Amino acid sequence: MKDAKPFPVLKNDNLLRAARGEVVDRVPVWVMRQAGRYLPEFQELRKQHDFFTVCRTPELACEVTMQPLRRFDLDASIIFSDILVIPQALGLTVEMHAGVGPVLPQPIVVPEDLKRLTPDGALSRLSYVGDAITMMRHKLEGRVPLIGFTGAPWTLMGYMIEGGGSKTMSKAKAWLNEHPEDSKLFLNLLTDAIVDYLEMQVKAGAQMLQVFESSAEHLSKEQFLQWCVPYLKRIRDELVDRLTKKAIPVVPMTLFAKGAGHSLKEQSELGYDVIGLDWTVDPLEARNLVGPNITLQGNLDPQDMYRDPDELRNLTTEMVHKFGKSRYIANLGHGITPQTPITSMEVLVEAVHKAL
Template identity: 60%
Template sequence: MTEHNFPPLQNDRILRAAKGEEVDKAPVWIMRQAGRYLPEFRELRSKHDFFTICQTPALACEITLQPIKRFDLDASIIFSDILVVPQVMGLTVEMKPGVGPVLPNPLLDPSHISRLITPNVEADLGYVGEAITLTRQKLNGKVPLIGFTGAPWTLMCYMIEGGGSSTLSKSRPWLYKYREDSHKLLQMITDVIIDYLVMQVKAGAQLLQVFESHGDFLNLELFEEYSFKYLKQISEKVKQKLDVQNIPRVPMIAFPKGATLDSLELLAQDESYDVIGLDWTVNPQEARSRLGDKVTLQGNMDPCAMFDTPQNVRKRAAKIVENFGKRRYIANLGHGILPETPVASVESFIAGVHSI
């Protein structure tokens, strides 16, 4: 991959916060900020299939920039999807309106693991790299760009369930019934993710987030064996590979949604991630005291609180910053923004965060 000459960064607030450095204000971004709550997103989406947008760098770039043009955000996140990884491993993924992602041929038992392929990440996911490079150029240094992936356990669940699930009744039994095969599958996914994240940094990503969206299905014992083990490996191997290629490391964020405080504490004490994302159920003061001051915390406004009045949204956002404290903190929602969220609430949320 060629060397890039990107414009100098004008706002490094989120990078400073991730490293534990002083900031004038808490940085803020929003999970799924380039998404369905924006009329300009819905207009573009009406003309193109979801994965066509993901796989077309110019379209992915355009959507990534939409919220940056509209709001005073401190970071952008590349428009893509966590399920591009199962796609390049040989599984069909369709985005069905009103349903969400569907994998019509899931892994029904461990014998199906043999159906998976080892992709050439730089070739097969090169479109994400191209979108990142293009977006870095178009951002013109305004804010940093975040790259991301789903975590191995979360992706394994989609690959077995065949889509989203409120119970994970097909994938969770694997952890007891097929322990060795579960680890085999998780390792295959992990190997792809490591190369994928390295490629994103080479393309221009300035932070990386790993979404463990199914953390709420794991107690501490299961989290340690089936999530943490692979999250740690991802962080360590990404850094090693960047060092070998003489590419500067970037801060890394882990977001284990719904994980127990014991699990979050395990992750924090390990210090393999600079930032830990918290969902809206976690008490800020308790998180701060349990997780310590060696990691930056990110979160954790309830996405449904965005349906309050603009004035109350602003007040609540300011209060959350006060509760976490400005140092080692990145403001965000406790999960992705909901499609029906009023645009005015987003403005109020950002204003509330920046008011402290």
């Protein structure tokens, strides 16, 4: 992007400072899925446009990314997209069915099906995400940093085998047992695509990256260490290597492995700056396990957003007190759910900022 306009100067960099372990003015807060169905203006826009049309049209993706920032005093934005754009770019059809979620009508059933995937050219089919990121950096006018993201290999493999979301991921888990060599091939293929994709996002202007290993919750500790950790490490190492070789500044990275509180120490050794926690993890125990040099993110139970405002305020304050002001980014322990009252977001954000 030789002739590209420089990006506006960042005014609120508390998120990036927290990620790097620097002093913050206030505890930064953002919310996973902060753009989405709990916002009436999102629902309104979705009536006019199909989900993936929103993802693929930079103006629409930016509009939706901006929606929560107009309402709440958040410290970060996250580009509107979905983890399933990678399976799409690899040649699988992905549909978004109302009330169901993502559906992949021709999933990967047997190892032979891996031949249907089209890694060549996948990155160019994702260029619309880069376009949205670059546009969003300008539209933000430096107000807060912009986070880019990806699904992690095991989580993407799960959706691609199951043909959508699954309560058990049993077909994908059966693959790990029955086709271990092909599982490695599959996970490596996804890892390669992910590294390309994250590099592209950084070049486009992403100031921080989050890797969602949301389906870690279906694996035992042993399986997590075998089927997630090596690929998560490869993503971080290869991305840093590539950016460094090209003299592109490395951005902070967050690993959110839902349900992997059994392996916090192992997660802290993978090179990520930030470890995201779900609500099953105690903040003080997490800090003891990861040590002082990792930033923690999380971890209010999304269900607490349905409590009355005083209770929510108290729970949030208590959480922030437990984590403390240094090396901490406040968030929920998973995505905000569609029926959440708007006022709960206001209470949460204000309580985080006032806690310390």
